[in-house]
Amino acid sequence: MIKLVVSPDNRLCFDLNQKLVGESFFIANERAAVIKFLETMQSNEKFQINLNLADDIAKKYLAQILSTISLGKKAGDLILGKEKINDYLKKNSDLNSVYIIQATDSSEREKFTNSGKLKVYTIFDSTILSKACGRDNTKYALITNKIAELFKKNYNKYNCYIKV
Secondary structure, eight states: OEEEEEOTTSBEEEOTTSOOOSSEEEEOSOHHHHHHHHHHHHTOTTSBOOTTHHHHHHHHHHHHHHHHHHHHHHHTOEEESHHHHHHHHHHOOOOTTEEEEEOTTSOTTTOOOOOSSOEEEOOSOHHHHHHHHTSTTOOEEEEEHHHHHHHHHHHHHHHHHHOO
């Protein structure tokens, strides 16, 4: 569910962390549902409606995912580079809370693929992934431990939202 809250100046805004107070609406975590809701609310002169709110929600979800990747770097739960990731995978058999994030512009020949235990996410290009990781030209990152679970949770919220 997505929480939308009416701010003191009667603007409808997205409450990502569900901490804002005020008149609120809960709707399905689907882009189509948000668009339909905004179109319905547009006729109500009580509220100031931002018709770009549906796009803004997707951007905030992506920003949350990038923030999680950055947090993983700070926590030491992020391994960068294809060779280091391969070394980690050879040494560790428990891959339940391990996820690989690869850039959309990484080499087709060198891309990781989803397997039984290994989950691979391809969301961002190398420029955006590099900024989140704090290192230039990052095409592959492996995220582990509790940060990996937070990444998966945030990715699933985003993925549910954008699905048609």
